[in-house]
Amino acid sequence: MGTGNFETTIGLEVHVEMQTNSKLLSPSPVHYGDEPNTNTNVIDFGYPGVLPVANKGALEYGMRVALALNAKVSPFIRWDRKNYFYPDNPKAYQTTQSQTPIGTNGYLDVTLTDGTVKRIRIKEMHVEEDAGKNTHGSDGYSYVDLNRQGTPLIEIVSEPDIASPDEAYAYLEQLRQVILFTGVSEAKMQEGQMRADVNVSLRPFGSDQYGTKVEMKNINSFNYVRNALIFEEKRQAEVLRSGGIIQQETRRYDEPTKSTILMRVKEGADDYRYFPEPDLAPVVINQEWVAEVAENLPKSADSRRKHYVDELGIEPYDAEVLTQTLAMSDFYDATVAAGADPKRTANYLIGDVNAYMNKNQVELQETRLTPEHLAGMIKLIEDGTISTKQAKQVFEAIMIGEEPETFAKKNGLVQLSDPDLLLGWITEVLDNNPQSIEDFKGGKDRATGYLIGQLMKMSKGQANPGVLNKLLLSELKKR
Amino acid sequence: MTINYFEHDLTSLHEQLVNKEVSAIDLTRATLDNISKTDDQLKAFISTNADDALAQAQKIDEKADFSNVVTGIPLALKDNMATKGIQTTGASHILEGFKPIYNATVVEKLQNAGAISVGKANMDEFAMGGSTETSYYKQTTNAWDHSKVPGGSSGGSAAAVAGGQVPFALGSDTGGSIRQPAAFNGIVGLKPTYGRVSRWGLFAMASSLDQIGPFTRTVKDNAVVLNAISGFDQKDSTSSQREVPDFTAKLSGDVKGLKIAVPKEYFGDGIDAKVAARVKAAIAQLEALGATVDEVSLPHTKYGVAAYYIIMSSEASSNLQRYDGVRYGFRANDVKNLEDLYVKTRSEGFGDEVKRRIMLGTFSLSAGAYDAFFKKAAKIRTLLIEDFNKVFENYDLIVGPTAPTPAYGLGEEIDDPTAMYLADVLTIPVNLAGLPGLSVNAGFVDGLPVGLQIIGKPFDEQTVYQAGYAYEQASRLFEQRPTIAKEY
Numbered sequence: 021m022g023t024g025n026f027e028t029t030i031g032l033e034v035h036v037e038m039q040t041n042s043k044l045l046s047p048s049p050v051h052y053g054d055e056p057n058t059n060t061n062v063i064d065f066g067y068p069g070v071l072p073v074a075n076k077g078a079l080e081y082g083m084r085v086a087l088a089l090n091a092k093v094s095p096f097i098r099w100d101r102k103n104y105f106y107p108d109n110p111k112a113y114q115t116t117q118s119q120t121p122i123g124t125n126g127y128l129d130v131t132l133t134d135g136t137v138k139r140i141r142i143k144e145m146h147v148e149e150d151a152g153k154n155t156h157g158s159d160g161y162s163y164v165d166l167n168r169q170g171t172p173l174i175e176i177v178s179e180p181d182i183a184s185p186d187e188a189y190a191y192l193e194q195l196r197q198v199i200l201f202t203g204v205s206e207a208k209m210q211e212g213q214m215r216a217d218v219n220v221s222l223r224p225f226g227s228d229q230y231g232t233k234v235e236m237k238n239i240n241s242f243n244y245v246r247n248a249l250i251f252e253e254k255r256q257a258e259v260l261r262s263g264g265i266i267q268q269e270t271r272r273y274d275e276p277t278k279s280t281i282l283m284r285v286k287e288g289a290d291d292y293r294y295f296p297e298p299d300l301a302p303v304v305i306n307q308e309w310v311a312e313v314a315e316n317l318p319k320s321a322d323s324r325r326k327h328y329v330d331e332l333g334i335e336p337y338d339a340e341v342l343t344q345t346l347a348m349s350d351f352y353d354a355t356v357a358a359g360a361d362p363k364r365t366a367n368y369l370i371g372d373v374n375a376y377m378n379k380n381q382v383e384l385q386e387t388r389l390t391p392e393h394l395a396g397m398i399k400l401i402e403d404g405t406i407s408t409k410q411a412k413q414v415f416e417a418i419m420i421g422e423e424p425e426t427f428a429k430k431n432g433l434v435q436l437s438d439p440d441l442l443l444g445w446i447t448e449v450l451d452n453n454p455q456s457i458e459d460f461k462g463g464k465d466r467a468t469g470y471l472i473g474q475l476m477k478m479s480k481g482q483a484n485p486g487v488l489n490k491l492l493l494s495e496l497k498k499r
Numbered sequence: 500m501t502i503n504y505f506e507h508d509l510t511s512l513h514e515q516l517v518n519k520e521v522s523a524i525d526l527t528r529a530t531l532d533n534i535s536k537t538d539d540q541l542k543a544f545i546s547t548n549a550d551d552a553l554a555q556a557q558k559i560d561e562k563a564d565f566s567n568v569v570t571g572i573p574l575a576l577k578d579n580m581a582t583k584g585i586q587t588t589g590a591s592h593i594l595e596g597f598k599p600i601y602n603a604t605v606v607e608k609l610q611n612a613g614a615i616s617v618g619k620a621n622m623d624e625f626a627m628g629g630s631t632e633t634s635y636y637k638q639t640t641n642a643w644d645h646s647k648v649p650g651g652s653s654g655g656s657a658a659a660v661a662g663g664q665v666p667f668a669l670g671s672d673t674g675g676s677i678r679q680p681a682a683f684n685g686i687v688g689l690k691p692t693y694g695r696v697s698r699w700g701l702f703a704m705a706s707s708l709d710q711i712g713p714f715t716r717t718v719k720d721n722a723v724v725l726n727a728i729s730g731f732d733q734k735d736s737t738s739s740q741r742e743v744p745d746f747t748a749k750l751s752g753d754v755k756g757l758k759i760a761v762p763k764e765y766f767g768d769g770i771d772a773k774v775a776a777r778v779k780a781a782i783a784q785l786e787a788l789g790a791t792v793d794e795v796s797l798p799h800t801k802y803g804v805a806a807y808y809i810i811m812s813s814e815a816s817s818n819l820q821r822y823d824g825v826r827y828g829f830r831a832n833d834v835k836n837l838e839d840l841y842v843k844t845r846s847e848g849f850g851d852e853v854k855r856r857i858m859l860g861t862f863s864l865s866a867g868a869y870d871a872f873f874k875k876a877a878k879i880r881t882l883l884i885e886d887f888n889k890v891f892e893n894y895d896l897i898v899g900p901t902a903p904t905p906a907y908g909l910g911e912e913i914d915d916p917t918a919m920y921l922a923d924v925l926t927i928p929v930n931l932a933g934l935p936g937l938s939v940n941a942g943f944v945d946g947l948p949v950g951l952q953i954i955g956k957p958f959d960e961q962t963v964y965q966a967g968y969a970y971e972q973a974s975r976l977f978e979q980r981p982t983i984a985k986e987y
Contacts, residue, residue, distance in 0.1 A: 062601050066821040068589065069581045069603060069700040073736050103817055103864070105841055112820030162837075164825070293864035295873060298706035298814055301736050 026222040026257050029230055030182035030249060033217040034195060035173050037150060038081040038204045043170035044149045045072030045115060045300075050172075052211050056165035064152075064169045066110030071299050074099065078172035079122065079303065081204040082147035083313045085174045086123025088202045088320065089142050093310050094120050097147075099297035104290075107164045108152035116148035118294045122174075128198065130191050140191050141179040148173050174204070180219070180230065185249035192216060192242045200346050201321045215240045220249055221266070222256045231256070232266040236280060239273055248273035251280050324349050332362035341370050347384045354391035360398040368394060368415075376419055388421030397424040404437050404484050435484040442475075442488055446495050449474045460496050468492060502529035503987040504666045505980045509720040512572055512666060516565045523556035523571035523615065530573040530617050533664045537983055540645055542637045543659040545578045547618035548585050559613050569727050570613030575659045575668035578619035579626055580711070581700035582606055589702045590622045590634040593848030594828045603700025604735065605669060605711050605728045612727050620668060621655030624850045625819065626676055626704045628652050629922055632913045633852040640909070642684045643947055643981045647906040650680030653714070657684040660714045663984030667724050668714045673704050674807055675902070675926025677712045678938035682901035682950020685940040685979065687721045687967065688714050690926075692958045693933030694739035695725075697732030705814040706737070708807075708930040717977050718939060718968040722746035725960060741958055749965035752972050755789030757962070758894045764800040765899030765925055773944040778900040781941035781951045781970060785898070788969050795894070797886040800928055802879045807927040808920055809863045809876035816860025822848060855916065884932045891956050896966055900925055901938040901950030925952060935960045939967045940976045 040050055046063035063070045079097065086093050098120045101113040121144035128140050152169035156162050176195065182188050196207050196214060207214040215238045221231035234252060239245050251273075256266055271280040321343040328339040343349045348369065355365045373394075377384060397414050400406045405425075406414060410433040417427040428434055436442065449471055450457060459467035468489075475488055500521070507515070515521045531549050538544055552573065559571050576582065579589045581599035583606075588594045606616065623633040631639045631654025639654045641647035642661035649658040653670030657677075660668050661684035670677040672690035681688025689712045696711045703709060713724035729743045761782060766775050786792045824830035824844030831843035849857070863872035890897060903922055912919050929936040934954055941951035951970065955963035971977055 065826055067581075067599065067601070067827065068587075068594065068597075068702040068821070069579075069599070069698075070601075071699050071735050071737075073734065101817055103820060105820065105823060107823075107825050107837070110821060110826060112823060113817055289866070291866045293817070293861065293866075293869075295813060295817070295864050295869075299703075299737065 024257060024261070025224055026260065027225050028183055028249075028253050029180045029221050029223065029233075030184075030188050031180040031219040031233075032178045032182065032188060032191065033219075034176045034178075034192070035150075035215045035217075036085075036176070036199055036205050036207055037213040038078055038172045038174055039206065040075055040077045040081060040172055042075055044075050044078050044147070044172040045170055048170065051167075052213075054167055056163070056167060059167040060169070064110065064166050066112075072115065074300050074303070075172065078147055079305075080313050081172065081202075082122040082145065082174050083305070083310065084202040084204055084317050085176070085199060086126065086145050087310075087314050087317055088198050089123065089126035089128055089145070089176070091123030091126030091142060091145060093123055093305060095305055096120060097122060097303040097305060099300045099302075100294050101297050102292040102294055104292055106151070106154075107162065108154045108166070108169065110152070110166060110169065114149055114151065115297055115300070117146040119296075121146050128191065128195055130187070130194050132190055133186060138181075138187065140181045143177045143179050145177070146175045148175060185246045185253065188218070188249055189242050189246040192245060197321050197343075201318055201324075201349075203318050203346055209240050209242075212240050216245055218245055218248060220252050220256075222253065222260060231260075232268050234266065234268070235270045236273055237270065244273050244275060247275075247278045248280050251278060255280070318346060318350070321349065324353075328362075328366075332356070334362060334366050338366050338370055342366060345384070351384055351391055355395045355398075358392050358395035360395035361402055364398050364401070365394065368398065372415055387419055389419050393418040393422070393424055400424055400428060404435055404486065406433055407435055410435070432480075432482065434482055436479055436482045437484040437487045439487065439491060442483060442491050443495070445475055445478050445483075446492055449478070450495060450499065457496065457499050468496070500525045500529055501532065501987050502526065503984070504533075504663045505716065505984050507666070508717050509568060509572060509666060509715070509723050513565065513568045513570075516571045523559040523613075524553065526571060527552050527556040527573050527615050527617065530665055533987055534618065534659075536986060537662055537664060540640060540983060541642065541658045541662045541664065542639045543620055543655040543662065543664060544575070544618045545588060545590065545621050545634075545636050545655070546586055549617070551585065552615050552617045555610075555615050559615070564613075567612045567727070568723050569609065571615065572667070573615045573617045573665055574609065575618055575620045575656055575665045576606065576616050577622050577653050577656050577668070577670045579622060579671060579702040580606055580669065581702070582616065582619070585619070587619065587702070588636070589626070590624045590636055591822075591849065591853070592635040592829055593822045593844070595635070597828045599700070601700060604697035604732045606700065608728050614727070617665065620653070620659055620670075623652035623654070623676075624853050625702065625815070626652040626671055626673055627815070627852045627856055629675070629679060629919050630907075630913065631655060631680075632909070633850055635850060638909060641906045641947070642983055644906070646908055647947065648683065648909055650683035650902070650906060652676040652680075653688075654680050656714050657681055657686060657688065660684070660716060661686045661981060661984070663980065663987060666715070667720060669711055669724075669728070670714055671701055671709055671711050672926075672930065673708045673710075674811060674923045674930050677714065678926050678936055678950065678952060679902045679923070681714060681938040682940075682948065682952075683906040685943075685948030685976070685981070686714055686716055687718050687937070687939050687971075687977075688712065689721050689725060689937045689960065689963070690929065690935065691725060691729065691960060692739070692935045693930075694737055695729050695935070695958065695960070697730070697735040697738045699732055699734040703814075703818040705811040706818065707814060708811060710930075718937075718964055718971050719747060719750055721937075722750065722960075722964045739958070744961060746960055746964055749961045750968040751965070752969050753789070754785060754966055754969045757790040757896060757966060759785060759790045759792045759966070760795040760890050760894035760897045761792060762797040762800065762890075762897060762899060763794050764797050769903050769921065769924065770900060771904045771944070774900055774902075774904060774949050777942045777944055777949045778951055781974070782898055784973055785966060785970055788973055790966070793894070795890050795897075797883075797890065797897075797928070799879065799882045799886050800924070803883055803928040803931060804920055804924050806876040806879035806883070807923070807931060808859065809872050810880065810931070812856040812860030813863045813873050814860070816857045816864065819849075819853065819857060824848070852916070880931045883928050887928070887932045887934060895956070895962055897954040898966075899952055901952040902926070905944050905947035905949055929954055933957060935963050937963045937967050939971055940979075942974070942976060943979075
C-alpha cells in the first residue's frame with residue numbers, strides 16, 4: 021500500500037490445467053509437449069456434426085478444488101457457450117460455466133510476510149476448456165496446434181480483496197499449494213499449467229468506489245505478476261496524481277523492462293453471447309456425490325504440517341520441506357505408515373533423497389524408490405541389522421529399485437547381533453588371550469579395545485559393535 | 500432389372516432378398532437407374548456414389564445374411580449427415596468438396612445393418628428453409644408437380660421417395676423439415692422424439708431441436724426404418740438411454756379407444772380452407788374407425804413461430820461459427836489478415852438465408868437483447884411444453900394439418916422470409932416440445948398432396964404409428980402415385 025494517497029485493489033483470475041486422462045469434451049489424451057496436433061480428434065478440430073461428451077472426472081476435479089477452497093459446490097451444473105472467433109478456438113465457442121459455477125463463495129486464508137493471516141474471498145470457480153495454441157512462424161505463416169484444445173481448466177476468480185503486489189504473490193503461492201494438494205494438477209508454471217489474469221485499480225483512501233481497472237492476461241510467473249503490479253501501482257498513481265484518468269485497458273507485462281505495455285483500450289465490454297450449451301445435458305450434483313469427492317480429497321498441506329510437527333515431532337522447517345509437493349508428502353506418509361521412524365524418514369527424504377533427485381534431475385515419482393523400501397532400510401538401521409555406514413550402500417540400491425534386506429544380505433551388509441553367535445566368538449577370543457583378561461582385571465581399559473579388534477576381525481567386521489561390547493564386558497566380569 | 504418401388508414395400512423387398520428373387524446388386528442398380536431416369540426432373544440428389552454402393556451391395560450378396568429387414572435395401576441420405584470419404588455439403592458452398600473422415604451414427608447403424616446409401620439428397624442450405632430453394636447446388640422439384648417446391652428443408656429426400664427413386668430416405672427435422680416435405684409429396688415422414696435418434700454426425704442447425712427421421716411411402720416401412728436407427732449413443736449425450744421398443748408392434752389397423760385431441764388453434768387464421776377440409780375429413784375417418792375425437796386448446800401456439808426463430812437462429816449462429824475457412828471446406832482467396840479471412844470466407848461461403856439467421860441469432864444472444872429475446876423465447880418454450888402436457892393428461896394423440904397450404908410454386912415465396920417462416924406454425928411447436936410427429940398423406944387439394952400430422956407423447960412413437968397406419972390402411976392413399984413414378 022505504498023502509493024501515497026491511494027489504496028490498491030487487485031483481483032486475480034487464475035486458470036489451472038487439470039491433469040485428467042482425457043480432455044473435457046473428447047476422448048483425446050491430455051499430455052504436454054507432444055508433436056503438434058497429435059493429441060486430437062474430430063471433436064477437438066470442431067468438424068461439422070461432432071458432439072461433445074462431458075468428462076465426469078474433470079467435474080470431480082473441479083469439485084475437489086471447490087472443496088479445498090472452502091466453496092459451496094453447485095447442486096446443478098449447466099454448461100454455457102462463450103462465443104468468439106480465433107484459430108486456436110476451432111468451434112468458435114469455448115465451453116464454460118457462466119451461470120452455474122462449480123463452486124461459489126470460497127476463500128483462502130493467506131499468510132502474509134509479516135506473519136498475519138488475511139482471508140481472500142473467492143467469488144467463483146468454473147470448469148471450462150482450454151484453447152489450442154497459435155504460433156507465428158518466421159516464414160510468415162501462423163500455425164495452430166490443437167493438442168491443448170479442450171484440456172480441462174479450473175478458473176478461480178477472487179474477489180478484489182488483494183491490496184498489494186506482495187499480497188498477490190502470497191495468494192498465488194499459497195493457492196498453488198492448495199491446488200497441488202488436491203491432486204488435480206502439478207501446476208507447473210513453465211508448462212503454462214497455471215496462469216493468472218490480473219485486474220488492478222487505485223482509488224483515494226476512504227473512497228467507496230473502485231477506480232477504473234486495468235487488465236493483464238495470462239501471466240505464468242508469480243514474480244512477473246508481482247513486478248507487473250509494482251509497475252502498475254506506480255504508473256496509475258502518477259497518472260492520478262497529475263490529474264489524469266486511468267482508461268479501461270488491457271496491458272501486457274514486459275519482463276526485460278519490468279514494465280507494462282498498453283495492448284488495447286476497451287470500448288465497452290466484450291460481448292461473448294453466452295448461452296446454455298444445447299449439446300450437453302445438465303448435471304445434477306447431489307450431496308452423496310459431493311461427500312464421495314470430499315472423502316477422496318487429499319489432506320491439505322496445512323493439516324499435514326500440523327500433524328508432522330504436533331504428533332510426529334518433526335521440526336517446523338522440515339515439515340515445510342516435506343509438504344512442498346503432494347508427491348513428497350504422500351511418500352513421507354506412506355513410509356511412516358510402513359513402520360519407519362518418522363524423524364529418520366524425514367531426514368532421509370529431505371537429505372539423501374532430495375540430493376539424489378537434484379543430482380539426477382528427476383521427480384520423486386520418476387525414481388524407483390518405494391515407501392516400503394525406504395521404510396525397510398530404516399528398520400534395518402533401527403534394529404541394528406545394518407550400520408549407518410552400511411546404509412549408504414543400501415540407499416544407493418533402493419534408489420534403483422532393490423529390496424533393502426535382500427540387497428544387504430546378498431552383499432554381506434549385515435550386522436551380526438545374535439548373542440549366541442557373538443558369545444561363541446567371545447569365549448574363543450577370551451580363551452586365547454588370558455593376558456588381556458588379566459590386563460582388564462588390572463584396570464587397563466585398552467585391553468577391551470584389543471579384544472573388540474580381534475572379535476571384529478573374526479566377524480569380518482559384521483558384528484554389531486554395541487551388542488558385542490555389552491556382551492564382552494559381562495563375560496569379562498564372569499572370568 | 501427395373502424395380503418400381505411403388506409396387507414393393509420394405510417387407511416385400513426383404514422377402515425377395517431372402518428368397519433370392521432379387522439381389523442387393525439388382526436393387527442397387529435399379530435404384531441408380533431410377534435416379535438416372537428421373538433426376539433431371541426431380542433434381543433430388545446433390546451427389547450419388549454408384550461405385551461405393553455397388554461394391555457394398557456385392558459384399559452383402561456374398562455374405563448373403565439377410566436377417567435384418569433393411570439389409571441390401573438402397574436409400575438416400577440428406578446431405579447434412581456425415582459419410583466417411585463421401586462429400587457431405589449441407590447444400591452449402593462453404594462445404595463444397597468436404598469429405599468427412601467419420602460417419603454419422605445413423606449412417607454407421609444403417610451400414611452395419613447392410614442398408615446401401617446410393618447418394619446424398621438435396622436440401623436447403625444447412626437445413627435452413629422450407630422449400631429446398633436455398634440449396635447452393637440445385638432446385639429440387641415436387642414429385643407431383645415439377646413447377647412446385649418439394650418443401651424443405653429435406654426436399655431432396657422427400658422427392659426421391661415420392662418420385663419412386665429409392666425405397667426410403669433419411670431427413671432431419673428442426674422445425675418441420677421432415678414432416679412438411681413429406682406432406683408436400685404425399686408420403687410418410689416422422690420426426691422422432693428428441694433424443695430417440697443420435698445426432699452424432701448430423702451437421703447441426705439448432706442442437707436442441709434437430710432430430711433425424713425416416714421418409715417412406717408407408718407407415719410400416721417408416722416404423723421398420725426407425726427400428727434400425729434409434730437408440731442411445733454414447734457419442735451424443737442428448738440421446739436417450741430408454742430402451743427402444745419395436746415400432747411396428749401396434750400396427751393392427753385398430754384405433755378403438757384411442758383418445759385424439761384436435762387443437763382449435765391448428766385450424767385458425769392462415770390455414771387454407773381446402774387443406775383444413777381435407778384434414779378434417781381424415782380426422783373424421785379416424786373417428787369412424789373407433790377413436791374418440793375432441794377439440795382442445797393449445798393457447799400458446801401463436802407464439803411458437805417467434806420463439807422458434809429466436810432459439811433456432813441463436814443456436815445456429817453459434818453452431819455455424821466453425822465454418823471459418825481455417826481447417827476445412829471453402830476458404831476465400833486474397834485475404835489480407837485473419838479478420839479478412841473470416842469475413843470473406845463466410846460472406847462468399849454462405850447464402851442469404853443462412854446469413855439472415857446468423858444475424859438474427861447473433862442479435863438475439865447479444866448482451867443488450869438476450870433477456871428480451873433468447874430468454875423470453877426460452878420461457879415461451881416452457882409454456883408450449885406445458886400446453887402439450889396438459890392435453891396429454893387426457894389424450895393419447897394430437898392431430899391437425901402438417902402445413903397450412905399444399906406445395907406452392909417454385910420461386911413464389913423465397914423473397915418473403917416472413918411468409919415462409921409463418922408456414923412452419925403447425926410443425927414448430929412439436930420440435931420446441933421435443934415430441935414425436937408424423938405426417939401421412941390425407942388426400943389431395945387441386946392435385947397436390949396434403950398432410951395429416953399426428954403428434955404423440957414423448958417416446959410414444961408406437962401410438963403415433965398406430966393411428967397413422969390405421970388411417971393409411973383405411974384410406975389406401977399410399978397407393979396413389981405421381982406421374983413420374985409411373986415411368987420405371
